[in-house]
Amino acid sequence: MNPEIGIQYFYTSSKPIGGVIKERPEDFIVEEIDRHLRLHRIGYSPIEKFLDLLPKRRKTYLHVTLVKRNYDTLRAIRMISKQLGISRKRIGYAGNKDKFALTSQRISIYQATISQVRQVRLKEILLKNFSYADDPIRIGELYGNRFTIRISQIFLEPEVVKARIEEFLREARMGLPNFFGIQRFGEQRAINHLVGKKILLGDFEGAVKILLTSTSELEGEENREARLFLAQNWGDWKEAIKRFPKELHIERLVVEHLIRSRNDFIGALRRIPKQIRLMFINAYQSYIFNLTLSEMIRRGFRENVSVPLVGFNTKLEGEIGEIVEEILRREKITLENFKVESMPEMSFSGSSRDYLFFPEKFKIIKVKKGEAVIQFVLRKACYATTLLNELMKNI
Structure with missing residues (x-):
C-alpha cells in the first residue's frame, strides 16, 4: 500500500513474498512492445549490428531504439538533443520509461541521419536499430511493455516463494486494480499531484514553493x-x-x-x-483516481468497469460517481477547478480508465534462495509497481 498516492488497500488475498526491488537498475528491465507488436530488446546482437551498417534510403524521420540505464526518458532525450545540436521537440517517443531501470524504447528524430546519430556518445545510453520512416513516433503509439523483474532479499524458502507466486497468479488472471504507480507522482519526491492541486486552486506561488x-x-x-x-x-x-x-x-x-x-x-x-507541466495535473487526476479505486476495493467491487479521470466535463453518475463526489468534497476541489483560467493550457475536460488490468505472459524465470525473477507483459499505461505491490505487499 502507498497511502500518500491514494493506494489504501490490497485487492488480492494471496500471501506476500516480501523482498526488495530495484537494488540495481538491471533488476528492473523494461522493453517496449510497439503498436505492431514488435519487442524492442535491450541487447545488441551481432545480426543487429550488421543490419545497422547496411545503407538505407533516407526519409523524413529516423527511427532508433534507445536503450538507457538510470535515466528518465525526458532527460535522455534532452541529452541526445543537446549532443545533436537540435531542439528536443524534434524527438518523438511513445511513452515514458522508468528512471532507475534498464529500458528500451523506439524514438524518432526529425531530419536526422544515421551518421549524425552515431556520433552521440553518452554514458549508459545506446542508440541502435536504425531505420527511416515517413512519420514520427507519437505519445501512446505502443502496445505495452515487457518487464523482467528481480526481487531480492526474500526471507522465505524457494518452494514457499514459488507457491505464493503461483497463488498470486491465479488471482491476477482475474484482474488487478489499475492504480497509477509511484512513477506518476515522482519516484524520488512524490509531489507532482501536490503541485497539480495548487495549480488547479490558482495558488501558483504555492505550486512553485x-x-x-x-x-x-x-x-x-x-x-x-x-x-x-x-x-x-x-x-x-x-x-x-x-x-x-x-x-x-x-x-x-x-x-x-x-x-x-x-x-x-x-x-x-x-x-x-x-509536457512536464501537464504531468502535474495528470498526477492530481491520478491521485483522485487511486482514492476512488481504494474505496471501490473497500466496498467489494470485483467487475471491470470504467472509472472517471476527472475533468471539467466529467459526468458523475451511480455509485462510482458518488464515491468521486465525496473524495472531491474532502479534497475541497470541484470539477470546475479543472478549467484553469489563468493557465488555459493546463485545463482538462476529463476522460476514463478501466478499474482492472490483466497481466499477460506471466513467467517465473527463476526462484532461488533470497531472490526471484519474474517476467510479464502489461498493456500501455499499466504499472508494474502495482502488480509488484500486490505480490510483495510491502511497497
Whole structure:
C-alpha cells in the first residue's frame, strides 16, 4: 500500500513474498512492445549490428531504439538533443520509461541521419536499430511493455516463494486494480499531484514553493540543502540559483525566471516544458483516481468497469460517481477547478480508465534462495509497481 498516492488497500488475498526491488537498475528491465507488436530488446546482437551498417534510403524521420540505464526518458532525450545540436521537440517517443531501470524504447528524430546519430556518445545510453520512416513516433503509439523483474532479499524458502507466486497468479488472471504507480507522482519526491492541486486552486506561488522546496531522503544531500535554504529564505532567488545543482534542470529554469520577474509565478511555471507541466495535473487526476479505486476495493467491487479521470466535463453518475463526489468534497476541489483560467493550457475536460488490468505472459524465470525473477507483459499505461505491490505487499 502507498497511502500518500491514494493506494489504501490490497485487492488480492494471496500471501506476500516480501523482498526488495530495484537494488540495481538491471533488476528492473523494461522493453517496449510497439503498436505492431514488435519487442524492442535491450541487447545488441551481432545480426543487429550488421543490419545497422547496411545503407538505407533516407526519409523524413529516423527511427532508433534507445536503450538507457538510470535515466528518465525526458532527460535522455534532452541529452541526445543537446549532443545533436537540435531542439528536443524534434524527438518523438511513445511513452515514458522508468528512471532507475534498464529500458528500451523506439524514438524518432526529425531530419536526422544515421551518421549524425552515431556520433552521440553518452554514458549508459545506446542508440541502435536504425531505420527511416515517413512519420514520427507519437505519445501512446505502443502496445505495452515487457518487464523482467528481480526481487531480492526474500526471507522465505524457494518452494514457499514459488507457491505464493503461483497463488498470486491465479488471482491476477482475474484482474488487478489499475492504480497509477509511484512513477506518476515522482519516484524520488512524490509531489507532482501536490503541485497539480495548487495549480488547479490558482495558488501558483504555492505550486512553485512545493516544486522547489519539498525535500526527500531519497535525494542527494546537495539537493536537499538547496531546497532547505530556499524554504528558509523564500524569495532569495539569486542565492538559490547558486545553490541548486545543474542536475535540477527544471527547478533552475523556474528560479532563473523569478530572478528576472520576481513575482511572476505563472511565467515561472511556463518555463517548464509543457509536457512536464501537464504531468502535474495528470498526477492530481491520478491521485483522485487511486482514492476512488481504494474505496471501490473497500466496498467489494470485483467487475471491470470504467472509472472517471476527472475533468471539467466529467459526468458523475451511480455509485462510482458518488464515491468521486465525496473524495472531491474532502479534497475541497470541484470539477470546475479543472478549467484553469489563468493557465488555459493546463485545463482538462476529463476522460476514463478501466478499474482492472490483466497481466499477460506471466513467467517465473527463476526462484532461488533470497531472490526471484519474474517476467510479464502489461498493456500501455499499466504499472508494474502495482502488480509488484500486490505480490510483495510491502511497497
